[in-house]
Structures are given as structure tokens and as C-alpha cells.
Amino acid sequence: MLDKKVIVVTGGAGVIGQAFISGIARKGGIAVVADVNASAAVRVAEELRKTGPGSVEAAELDITSKQSITALIEDLMRRHGKIDAVVNNAYPRNKNYGRPLEEVTYEDFCENVDSHLGGYFLVAQQFCKAFKVQGYGNLINMSSIYGSMAPRFEVYDGTPMTMPVEYAAIKSAVVHLTRYFAQYFKGAGIRVNCLSPGGILASQPASFLDAYNSHCASKGMLSAGDVVGALLFLLSDDSRYMTGQNLFVDDGFSI
Template structure:
């Protein structure tokens, strides 16, 4: 098992990616601290992903990543963590409108909520490392749309769009992650990213067909297609991989 003896924090553990990641990490031998805002939702999502929520290898912690004092207290109290993955994606109720419909206030708020909470999480991971000086691997989840501009044609004949906030957040996250890696400047503290292509979540059929034509055959990814790259970055197999962004998209960005 690639993560035997590791203790990993997963933020946003009740999400589509987060719950399955917790299951994967535990299967690879890691102890996991699963963070989310709602205990019932978190437990339900973890159980649906096949996680034994009563396992001694799992600790559920309820924290709102927008609450700075709560995040700081968590990192001040936790011990022996070796890595962290931030799968959280906080946003307001108006998130996801088409470009001309986005109010500046909503744009600003979503950037603040999402990129701001990511900044806080990275800052506290770095402070934790500086305190203990033990090897630490931080993995952030960006997106193929943090690397390339949107392919708007694939959204035709649907009500979907690629939110402008998403592009700003995910591209900013890549540079912010590299900033943190360079600022800490220690080979034992690694900050990397995984940037998936689109992940299947019962999108409209027209979109799925159009998206698949832009790949080399897979089409939309399953969550399981992304997990191996995260495990790799958390493991000793990637000891000197630092400041990198692994794109997992079956050629969508080519």
C-alpha cells in the first residue's frame, strides 16, 4: 500500500471527488481526517462511496473553510499529518450564471470565497510544516480550464456554461500553489496540483457527446480516473515533484 503510515487531511470530503478520495486513501493504508461543513451529509456521502465511517482510520471534522479562526484552530490542534488534499469548492447561490449575467459583486464574492479559502488552507499547511518540519505533501485540485480557455461550442444546445468565476479561480489556484511552494522553499514541503478534465455527473446527453469528441475516446472522466494521480503526489513515489500540475483529461486540452 502506497500510503501506509500516512495521515492525510481531505477538505471537501463530502463532495463528488472528496468522498471517493477518502475511500481510496484508506484503501492505500492512510489514516484520513475528513473535513466538511455538515456531518450528516459527510457521513452519507462517505458511506455511499464505500467508506466504513466507524473505522479507526477515519476522523470526521466539521469545519467551514470560510471560518478563518476555525481553520487556524484545527491546524493548531492536529498532530502527525503528512499531507492534505483540498477538494472543497465554496460558492454563493448565484454562482454559475452566463457571462453577461454575472454581477460584479457575485464574481468578487465567489473569488473571495473559493480562492480565499484555498489561500487560507495552504497558508495553514505551510505554517504546520514550519512548526514540525516533517515531510508534507499538499495537493490542490485545479482543472483543465485552469490551463486552457473554455471550449464553448460543447455547451451548445444545453443550458450549461463554463462559469467565468471557475476559470479565474482554477487558473489562480495554479499560480498560488507555485507561489507557496517557492515561498516555503523546502524540498520536504511539496505543493502540487491535479487538473482533471470534465467529470461525469449526469450532464445532458448533447453535452456528453460534444465533450467526448474533444477527447481521445474516453469522454467525461469518472472520479476514479483522477484518484491515482492524487495518490501518487501524496506518496513517496513523488518525493521531489514540487510545484507541478498534472493534467488528467484524455487529451481534451490538446
């Protein structure tokens, strides 16, 4: 399905990134774990290398640094002669991220929007420039259901969790950046789509899971592996005529 396609996953050492890398390698792709945490990227690549028939590589990448992004692009072009796709999947946040609305400072809001949304823009801009020269390319941006729907704050009652206000600003912008890039690069062989998962299981409190799951159709909160099929579809030629779209994978939570 992805035979020998060179596919970069930013934040590839994270929860969803690892599932993506494993799925890409299983389908025969050359998966690049590109993460600011270089040692985690190496560890993940070593662990997932055996999931082949494809292969897994590790790379250090800071999505907020133009120099870091262009160095990765140049290295992959030199070694593989092409880059087929990039998945904008990293999740930068500062130490104050996730505070309740009233406690978010202007500085923290801007810093989180800068690194996450700004980083997604920079990755998209630099890879699409390289894709344009090469004549083709596939960009997939990770948004979230919360890029399109208002939060259901009541599911967080009785927990210290919330849906951060920065996240709403960032992820809704990611959906629209997707449309902007898709429109801008029409005719250049470049497709740009967005993937919007619901919440992902990560040892959340039972009360939260019960409340969350009551809005779902069958399983409830999904695991990272449950989102992989949609990513592989967007990466593959099966979706060759899709661009500018936003695919939800949330077991119905958002409807």
C-alpha cells in the same frame, strides 16, 4: 503506499472528495473528510470506513474561516501528532454561481472568488505554517483544465450549462498559487502540487457528453474514481521530487 499518513481532504463529502477519501483509506492512510457540511462528512466517513486497511474520520471545516482551519489542525496534531498532507478540494459557490458572463454581477464575482480562491489560500497558508513547524508536509491544490485552457463554449450549446467566468479566474490563480507556495517553502520539507481534472460525469445531457467526448482520447468524460490514481501518486513518496507542478487528468480533452 500511504501507510498511517494523516491526510485531510477539504470538501471530502463531495463527488471527487469521496473518491479521494476512499482511495486514501484503501492505501492505508488515515483519511479526514473535512467538510462544511458536517452531517454529510459523518455519513461519508461511516460509509467509507470499511474500505480500509486505512481509516476514515469526519471533521467539520469551513475553508473560509481561519478559526475553523486552525481548530482542525490543532485537533489532528493533538490526536495524531502529525499531519502528512492536505488536499485543497472544497468547492464553495454562492446561489448565483454559473450564470452567463453578461449576467455575473460584481458582487457575485467577488463573493465566489473570495470563498473559493480565498479559502484555498487560507487552507494553504495555515497548513503550511504547521508543516513548517513539523518539518515536512504535502499540499495538493485542486485546479481544473479550465485553470489552464480557454473554455470550449461550443460543447455547452443547447444546454443551460456554461463554464463560469469566476471559475477561470479562480482555477488559473490556484495553479499559480501552487507555484508561489512551492517556491516559498523550498528547503522546508514542504511539497506543493496541483491536480487539474477535466469534467467529471454527473448526469450531464447526452448532447453535451457527445460534444465533450469528441475531444477525448479513449473514454471521454471521466468519473471521479479516474482521478484518484494521480492524487495517490502526488500524495505518495513516489512523487517525492515533484513540487510546483500541475498534473492534468482529462483523457486528452485539453490538448
